[in-house]
Amino acid sequence: MSYRKSKYFTTSSGRKIKYFFLNKKSQINVVFFHGFMSDMIGLKPVAIQNFCKIKKINFLKFEYSGHGKSSEKFVNGNISKWTNDAKQLIKLKVSKNKILFFIGSSMGAWIALNLFPSFKNQLKGFVGISSAPEFLEELMWKKFSKKVKKSIVKKKIYYLKHGDFTYPLTKQLFLDAKKNKIISKKINLKISISLFYGLKDEVVPLIFSKKILRKCKKAKKKLIKIKNRNHSLSRKTDLKKICHELNNMIFNHA
Numbered sequence: 001m002s003y004r005k006s007k008y009f010t011t012s013s014g015r016k017i018k019y020f021f022l023n024k025k026s027q028i029n030v031v032f033f034h035g036f037m038s039d040m041i042g043l044k045p046v047a048i049q050n051f052c053k054i055k056k057i058n059f060l061k062f063e064y065s066g067h068g069k070s071s072e073k074f075v076n077g078n079i080s081k082w083t084n085d086a087k088q089l090i091k092l093k094v095s096k097n098k099i100l101f102f103i104g105s106s107m108g109a110w111i112a113l114n115l116f117p118s119f120k121n122q123l124k125g126f127v128g129i130s131s132a133p134e135f136l137e138e139l140m141w142k143k144f145s146k147k148v149k150k151s152i153v154k155k156k157i158y159y160l161k162h163g164d165f166t167y168p169l170t171k172q173l174f175l176d177a178k179k180n181k182i183i184s185k186k187i188n189l190k191i192s193i194s195l196f197y198g199l200k201d202e203v204v205p206l207i208f209s210k211k212i213l214r215k216c217k218k219a220k221k222k223l224i225k226i227k228n229r230n231h232s233l234s235r236k237t238d239l240k241k242i243c244h245e246l247n248n249m250i251f252n253h254a
Helices: 043-055 079-093 107-114 135-143 146-155 171-180 207-215 236-251
Strands: 007-010 016-022 028-033 058-062 099-105 123-129 157-162 165-170 192-198 220-226
Touching: 007 079, 016 043, 016 079, 028 043, 028 079, 028 107, 028 236, 043 058, 043 236, 058 079, 079 107, 079 171, 099 107, 099 236, 107 123, 123 236, 135 171, 146 157, 146 171, 165 171, 192 207, 192 236, 207 220, 220 236
Parallel strands: 028 058, 028 099, 099 123, 123 192, 192 220
Antiparallel strands: 007 016, 016 058, 157 165
C-alpha cells in the first residue's frame, strides 16, 4: 500500500500530518487510529480502507507527528499532541452532521477514547483492537527499575529495546501521559463498543479492555477474545472478524 493518494494537513501548531481520506460522499465516516510507533499503511488500516471502499462509506486514516511520513521527530511527540492533531483533522474532514465510527489499535484506542467528548454528538460506535489506554504509565513507567527511572529523569530519554524495535522514550512523554488519564473517567455515551483481544497478547493485558467496558456504563458493549493470537491481530482471519464486526455495528445504526 503506497502513500500515493495521501495528503498533508497542517495543524494549528504547524505540524504536518500525513493523511488519507476516502470520500464516498457518505453520511458514515470511519476513522482509524494507529498504534505507538506505527503508521497508516499497515495491514489493519489497509483492510479497513478496503472494507469502506466496498461498502461505499468514508474512511479517514492519518499518522501522528513523528510517525510515518508526518513531520517532526518521534521524541517531540506525546499523547496530548497526537490527540489534538487527530481532533483538528477529523473536524476538518468530517462535518458536524455526519456520523462517526472510531477504530483504535493499541495506543490508538487511547487517542480515540480521549476524543469521545469532542465528538459525542456524532460518535455511534467504537472498535478497539488490543486496546492500550494509559500504557505508558501502567506498562512501562511502573515496571521500570529505579535505575531506568533515574536515567529518564536525568538524561530525559531512555532507549527501550523490545523485539526488533527500539523505542526512544522521553521524560516529557511520561509527564504528558499523566495528564491523559482516561480509565478513571466515566463515559456516558449510548454507543456500540466492541473490543478485540488476542489471548496470546504478551504486550497488553486483558484487564485494559475490561476496564474500558466497565467505564462505559450506557454503551452496548462486547469483548471479543481470539484464541492463539498475539497483540498485532493482523492475520487475514483477524482482519475479517474486525471488518465483520464493524459492518454489523455500522449497518445496525445506519
